[in-house]
């Protein structure tokens with residue numbers, strides 16, 4: 519019998535993202551798209567004068583990459599643990 523993958527078993531993968539603060543324009547699109555609520559409004563201004571968003575490392579990020587796909591500034595990198 520074939521071995522079942524973690525996806526078939528319903529186990530979520532674990533992920534994390536890195537936000538390049540200097541690219542962020544605080545449009546908040548990534549916040550809207552993240553079902554895990556991993557991204558929040560930031561409190562630090564970047565050089566362009568935007569409050570760049572922040573990642574909550576304890577949020578249960580699945581590494582789905584929806585945030586990175588949505589970001590118009592290509593400011594998000596996604597890392598996933600299989």
Ligand code: SF4
Nearest residue numbers: 552579580582583585
């Ligand atoms: S990879 Fe998915 S779960 Fe993780 S922060 Fe982005 S949208 Fe949220």
Ligand code: SF4
Nearest residue numbers: 542543545546548589
């Ligand atoms: S989608 Fe990109 S530019 Fe917009 S707030 Fe998120 S990281 Fe910043």
